[in-house]
Amino acid sequence: MEQKMKRRFKNLIRNNWQLYILILPAVIYFFVFNYLPLYGIQIAFKDYKAGLGILDSKWVGIEHFKNFFNAYYFKRLLTNTLLLNLYNLLWSFPVPVILALLLNRIRSDKVKRGIQTTIYVPYFISTVVLAGMLYIFLSPSNGILNYALSYFNHKPIDFMSESSMFRTIYVISGVWQSAGWGTILYIASLSGVDQSLYEAADIDGANIWQKIRYIDIPTIIPVMTMVFILDCGRLLSSNTDKALVMQTPGNIPTSDIIGVYVYNVGIGSANFSYTAAIGLFINVINFILIISVNRISKKITDVGLF
Template sequence: MATYEKQHRIVSIKSTKPQLHKRMLRNWQLYLLLTPTLFYFLVFKYYPMYGLQIAFKDYLPSLGIWGSEWVGWDHFVRFFQSYQFWEIIENTLLLSVYELAVGFPLPIILALMLNMLISTKYRRFIQTIVYAPHFISVVVLVGILFVFLSPSSGLMNHLIVLFGGEPINFMASPEWFKTLYVLSGVWQGTGFAAIIYLAALAGVDPSLHEAAVMDGASKFKRVLHIDIPAIMPVSIIMLILALGNLMNLGFEKALLMQTPLNKESSNIIATYVYEVGIQQAQYSFGTAVGLFNSVINLILLVTVNQIARKVSENSLW
């Protein structure tokens, strides 16, 4: 009898549940709003995956993808045995870790500082200043670097000479490439990246700060015990995304900053793929290197997400 009632209840629930097409018709506006995004990912993200098979073939445009000869792992073995392999991996990892170590905590610090400002006008003024560099294109940014760091007419070298130093050709020095890449990125992106953390801080209950002030807590203690715990879930998610994207550096910026004299430091996976895949028309080899880079990023993303899920309650999935 109990089993019959249970089955009857399940059937009743299923019968009252709206069917899929009815739900779609009822919420057609939401699905219509979602359509451009789905179309974008299908065309520009999923459809290009069809071409990944040329990483395992000796691709010739005249024969097409299906007509080209299957070579298996030959291109990957060739890349692993290349004399440039360790140099490219080292440059990519060092630059990525450098950028993450410097660029990740700064937006959090900036957001905490802006959140503690009392004057609304002053806060808006500071936000406008730190947001503005984000809207400068990468080409213009690199052009500014070349002008300001010019060994003959650059402002930076004029200051160095003024204080008794010798001019430095920053853009041609391998030892300066990573620092210039990271610091220019910090100047351009820190303000805009802080928006996410400011949005998280806006959700903090003001009564918590009022109670802390009544208890005599300083601003530093309020930040330490109220603001930081409030943005910790967002920070963990952003850290997972950053680590999962560790090997994907800004290709355009690295390529524009690259010169024959600093190539030993600026030659990363992205620029190497462009060089061999596009300039030298080695499409299969370039695809193999790019696929290797993507697989490493996927492994990092899954690993970091699993660690974050075990250590804390926050994760992507």
């Protein structure tokens, strides 16, 4: 049996060696940048000192986790991070779907390409540039929004310093930036729909909304489900760069999320073991979420990532 398995393996390599060579760079990349760094996870359980190295640093067990759970700002950090991602998921998930369905109804290829190019462009704007645009547009002195409010005799509002406005600005700007790019998967799925289905629907007298409901939406449900599962696996992970550059002294009560806290403590105070423990905690929770949502999805829709 063992000899048979070895012979089968050799034949598999001999017949498909070109494919294995083709995939080898990707395997090396993920091994070097995704698997080898897992060795450093142990610093979450040690009092890591750069001079001593990982192996010689003192083992402290789950002390860093206890310190984080007992931290004064733990509840605020967890609440802010979770709410920010929930609101972002609530709005950023359906918008690309709606845009893709509407784009699929456009019959002029020229118009369709023009709209797609327009909505893709914001995705390539860097986080710092986007934050700069927000500060300019929402400026209380010469921002375009406050300029419009002045026509209604409304007092200027410093939106970026209002803690109650942070999540709204974060989510809306995120939807504007990424919604167009998010349509790519759905448009690709819709492009594979058999045109005879639309022709049959026309013969039966179906209108546009009925075609969307009975042809387009069922086609993209598997993709929607997979995207939703992946998004649920990031509920405790946020765009730290964006939150950091958008943070002001006035909006700290809502902009102080786990990612920003990790940056300030890890980079600012060089407390690497403590922040590694926080990162491990976030990843474990995200892993549990993605497994749970995937299992629920498979029971309800029979569609899942694995």
